[in-house]
Amino acid sequence: MSRWASALPDREEVLEAKRKAIIREAAKVFNRRGSHGATLDDVAERLGVSKAALYRYVQSKQDLLYACHEEAMEIARESVDRGEREGRTGLEKIQIGMSTYLREMIGAMGVPVLILEENSLTGDQARHIMGLRDEFEKRMRRLVEEGIGDGSILPLNPKLAMFMLLGAVHWVTKWYSPDGAWSADEVADALIEMATRGLAAQPGDRLMATIHNS
Amino acid sequence: MSRWASALPDREEVLEAKRKAIIREAAKVFNRRGSHGATLDDVAERLGVSKAALYRYVQSKQDLLYACHEEAMEIARESVDRGEREGRTGLEKIQIGMSTYLREMIGAMGVPVLILEENSLTGDQARHIMGLRDEFEKRMRRLVEEGIGDGSILPLNPKLAMFMLLGAVHWVTKWYSPDGAWSADEVADALIEMATRGLAAQPGDRLMATIHNS
DNA sequence: CACTTTTGTGACTTAAAAGTCACTTATGTC
DNA sequence: GACATAAGTGACTTTTAAGTCACAAAAGTG
Helix, strand or coil: CCCCCCCCCCCHHHHHHHHHHHHHHHHHHHHCCCCCCCCCCHHHHCCCCHHHHHHHCCCCHHHEEEHHHHHHHHHHHHHHHHHHHHHHCCHHHHHHHHHHHHHHHCCCCCCCCCCCCCCCCCCCHHHHHHHHHHHHHHHHHHHHHHHHHHHCCCCCCCCCCCHHHHHHHHHHHHHHCCCCCCCHHHHHHHHHHHHHHHHHHCCCCCCHHHHHCC | CCCCCCCCCCHHHHHHHHHHHHHHHHHHHHHHHHHCCCCCCHHHHHHHHHHHHHHHCCCCHHHHHHHHHHHHHHHHHHHHHHHHHCCCCCCHHHHHHHHHHHHHHCCCCCCCCCECCCCCCCCCHHHHHHHHHHHHHHHHHHHHHHHHHHHHEEECCHHHHHHHHHHHHHHHHHHHHCCCCCHHHHHHHHHHHHHHCEECCCCCCCCHHHHHHH
16 A cells, blocks of 8 residues: 555546546647647647657547547536436526536536537447437437427427527637636526527516626 | 630630639538548549649639638628618518528538638638628627617627527538428528527517428 | 640649657656 | 656657649640
């Protein structure tokens, strides 16, 4: 047994933490430059190490890209979980789920969603990620249907509504900067309020989020 | 003077038509694979010619990418023009402008919008395209302000509203397929109706577009 | 047809980034 | 301190796609 018992992070943990850091940084670069435009030299430089060092933590660029996608889908899944747990109507579940998702993506430690370029993943990896994405989208669609059923959402096409919301949300990663005037929380609240109002059966006659009133 | 007077397309026209075809095809590939992931061999193959042939019509891949962006911004500009001309309130102008824009992008001959990857354009070209984009966004924002002023739109943050709408619209290029069940027109109408309802001061109590009622 | 101009090609060179490896530096253990 | 193991590096090879070029095929013109 090493000194300090298990009070100090052991090797495994440090290793895993470094791998996570690589994934986070890579996700940002992939997202800004596209998966083919991003270079591992670039990721390495942002982390202050050499490219060769990265290869101790990831097998290949493909592997890294795959890990980023997995992370993003994990965030998506947890966000819907939370929406389903905490919301009372279909609409509320969507609002909570989507704003959680958005906050996680653009927040300090977030892995921004990755634009799915055709071709960036292949074979089993592509199939797995697409499977997760389809599942996520199916759950979102069901929440829309639930909302229509319970009267919180207007009769409309669930698939189209889901795509509209996802577009509004994913696009944020293209323009949002943490250095700007708005916090991730403010953006998430205000954007989701506005976007979901389009579906609401009883839309309020004013918007409550802080960004709208400043 | 050649025979048939000017009834036959002359060389210049044919040349220009071929260049347009290259731009359209390239735009699709850039959009699906990202600007770095797209290869000119691929574009050439889709057009049934060799890569070397492309270089008779474009100077470089950069030049081609730039032309695609210019084309997309031209479409954007014309769409706002039409909205401003035909709409009566700020909200109506936005609805007309945005649905025109979306139809043009995903329609048969459309040049899908290009995700602006950082780094894909550089120097003067990047500055020019960003200038056009900023101008487009500024006009959209002004229409939101106009709508707030004339009472057709709720008091809200114009910049955020614009980003929400643009996200919903641009995202369509990621999932829409002309081979699917929905026509470009149907999608444009239904999506814009839903998305702009979120901003409307007097949102209707049901959605009219065909997709929602089928 | 004979000649010129335009359009297009396959085989090449070049550039950039992925991926590897023999080696150095750091860390932890007795 | 001495040894063992892990972490990290610079210089290399390999791969892929951009871009070029000498030549071939096609089209226009007298």
